[in-house]
Amino acid sequence: MSPYSAFxxxxxxxxxxxxxxxxxxxxxxxxxxTQQVYLDFTGGGLYAESQLxxxxxxxxxxxxxxxxxxxxxxxxxxxxxxQARAFVLEYFNAPPGDYAAIFTQNASSALKLVAEAYPxxxxxxxxxxxxxxxxxxxxxxYARHKGAEFTYVPVVAPELRLDEAALARGLxxxxxxxxxxxxxxxxxxxxGVQHPLELxxxxxxxxxxxxxxxxxxxxxxxxxxxxxQPDFVPLSFYKMFGYPTGLGCLLARxxxxxxxxxxxxxxxxxxxxxxxxxxxxxxxGEGGFEDGTVNYLGIPAVEIGLRYLQNIGVEMIHTRVAxxxxxxxxxxxxxxxxxxxxxxxxxxxxxxxARGGTVTASFFDPNGAQFDDGRIEELANHAGISLRTxxxxxxxxxxxxxxxxxxxxxxxxxxxxxxxxxxRQEMRAQFGREVSAVRMSVGLASNxxxxxxxxxxxxxxxxxxxxxxxxxxxxxxxxxxxNRDSA
Ligand SMILES: Cc1ncc(COP(=O)(O)O)c(C=O)c1O
Numbered sequence: 358m359s360p361y362s363a364f365x366x367x368x369x370x371x372x373x374x375x376x377x378x379x380x381x382x383x384x385x386x387x388x389x390x391t392q393q394v395y396l397d398f399t400g401g402g403l404y405a406e407s408q409l410x411x412x413x414x415x416x417x418x419x420x421x422x423x424x425x426x427x428x429x430x431x432x433x434x435x436x437x438x439x440q441a442r443a444f445v446l447e448y449f450n451a452p453p454g455d456y457a458a459i460f461t462q463n464a465s466s467a468l469k470l471v472a473e474a475y476p477x478x479x480x481x482x483x484x485x486x487x488x489x490x491x492x493x494x495x496x497x498x499y500a501r502h503k504g505a506e507f508t509y510v511p512v513v514a515p516e517l518r519l520d521e522a523a524l525a526r527g528l529x530x531x532x533x534x535x536x537x538x539x540x541x542x543x544x545x546x547x548x549g550v551q552h553p554l555e556l557x558x559x560x561x562x563x564x565x566x567x568x569x570x571x572x573x574x575x576x577x578x579x580x581x582x583x584x585x586q587p588d589f590v591p592l593s594f595y596k597m598f599g600y601p602t603g604l605g606c607l608l609a610r611x612x613x614x615x616x617x618x619x620x621x622x623x624x625x626x627x628x629x630x631x632x633x634x635x636x637x638x639x640x641x642g643e644g645g646f647e648d649g650t651v652n653y654l655g656i657p658a659v660e661i662g663l664r665y666l667q668n669i670g671v672e673m674i675h676t677r678v679a680x681x682x683x684x685x686x687x688x689x690x691x692x693x694x695x696x697x698x699x700x701x702x703x704x705x706x707x708x709x710x711a712r713g714g715t716v717t718a719s720f721f722d723p724n725g726a727q728f729d730d731g732r733i734e735e736l737a738n739h740a741g742i743s744l745r746t747x748x749x750x751x752x753x754x755x756x757x758x759x760x761x762x763x764x765x766x767x768x769x770x771x772x773x774x775x776x777x778x779x780x781r782q783e784m785r786a787q788f789g790r791e792v793s794a795v796r797m798s799v800g801l802a803s804n805x806x807x808x809x810x811x812x813x814x815x816x817x818x819x820x821x822x823x824x825x826x827x828x829x830x831x832x833x834x835x836x837x838x839x840n841r842d843s844a
Contacts, residue, residue, distance in 0.1 A: 361805055368680035374673050385802040394742040394810045398800025399546050399715045402576055404599030408665055412658040424653050425625060434653050441660040445606060448663045451582035457614055457643040459607040460651050464572040465492035467591035467607035470646055471568060472496040474617035479504035481536040484527045486519060487753030488512045488545045493570055512757050516706045517548040531564035539565040543574035547754035548705030549715035554585045566613055572596055576800055577678045577714060579671050588613035598662035601655040623648035674801045678714035681799040685716050685808045694723035694820050704758040704794055714799040722823040730793040731829025740814050745796045759791055
């Protein structure tokens with residue numbers, strides 16, 4: 358039986374996602390034309406060519422001015438920004454009376470809006486999961502500086518799901534009448550784990566405001582904000598549909614927004630301000646959070662991208678991603694060196710229950726020595742495969758995955774500042790441990806051939822020793838194969 362037949366036999370629902378093959382041929386033809394195997398959808402989504410065409414058409418056929426004015430070109434732009442904002446809410450089924458959509462630069466700047474304005478005081482609490490992106494971890498520094506406490510809820514290897522007992526203890530820490538903020542990702546950008554959205558209501562009932570990081574979840578899962586009602590939802594649009602970059606969003610419950618105390622005001626966020634009157638009034642709702650001029654020419658492209666996803670149906674994308682991730686995990690897990698030693702150790706769930714299309718693993722040789730991740734990336738680069746290595750800005754999940762304890766990690770924060778490469782080297786030298794892994798992630802434009810290319814590449818490591826494969830050699834090497842031929 359051919360690998361594809363075996364795949365279809367294991368994942369028959371893949372056959373229902375044929376539309377995505379048509380789109381791959383039409384809207385993502387550049388992947389095959391340039392022989393790129395793109396497995397970094399958790400890093401960034403890919404845009405469809407038609408999104409660019411639609412955006413270009415809009416820009417080339419209209420004249421748009423800064424939406425802060427009242428002239429015709431400005432009003433035309435204001436209409437499109439308002440329309441895109443309304444469509445963002447519609448896409449996430451967020452009742453406009455309950456939720457505001459604040460345009461930001463990316464998920465991180467959406468998180469920073471919350472971080473700097475959440476009214477942390479001594480006695481307040483910030484609860485967060487080990488499994489979080491650094492931009493969520495960074496909020497703890499605001500909590501710390503304002504005298505609030507913070508507590509981390511660990512995840513448990515190898516599946517890297519939440520430690521239920523620690524979670525229950527953490528959730529019990531909310532003090533009545535205090536400001537309590539609980540942050541977790543709907544989907545891990547490290548392991549692909551999808552943490553239960555039921556946690557939102559559970560935390561609310563115990564007195565927490567809830568920040569749900571949807572950056573890695575939204576690209577291939579439905580987030581229905583009429584059903585789930587987190588207070589703050591940061592996301593980046595390029596992760597969902599590739600283009601435009603530089604635009605994200607904070608979806609915020611209007612009631613939660615009222616609690617935030619912005620530390621400053623800027624052009625665009627106020628009704629009036631005065632130098633001599635020494636005062637200002639913030640615009641209520643989203644307007645009070647969008648500093649300066651928004652990315653107004655880019656914002657209509659958000660609506661174009663969201664409509665593109667809506668026309669496909671996120672359930673189909675979800676099915677496709679699940680089938681491809683399932684096959685990748687199954688086949689990688691089955692790979693063994695001739696002596697029976699497994700090629701990989703998966704960091705995350707091996708089944709498809711409550712997990713997305715992010716697959717992270719460490720690779721081992723026949724003697725159980727770990728291959729250098731940097732070298733794997735380097736070899737993958739030469740095979741035209743874009744994957745990612747490192748800790749993916751999610752140190753907490755990585756520390757648990759690699760068995761690194763608080764004592765070990767504290768050790769690296771006593772002295773001089775280190776780069777990630779230096780941390781890797783020191784960790785190896787002093788503790789014989791790794792801090793880095795290999796991440797492969799699939800998305801809307803992925804197909805069976807992409808996953809098969811990765812499996813062929815991985816099979817090429819079989820029966821080689823880590824010594825033979827060697828360490829990452831060309832840290833200065835840059836693969837810069839951009840096709841600039843516009844003729
Ligand atoms: C789960 C998660 N949260 C937040 C972010 C931050 O997104 P951005 O870099 O677009 O601000 C990322 C980016 O990878 C992510 O995966």
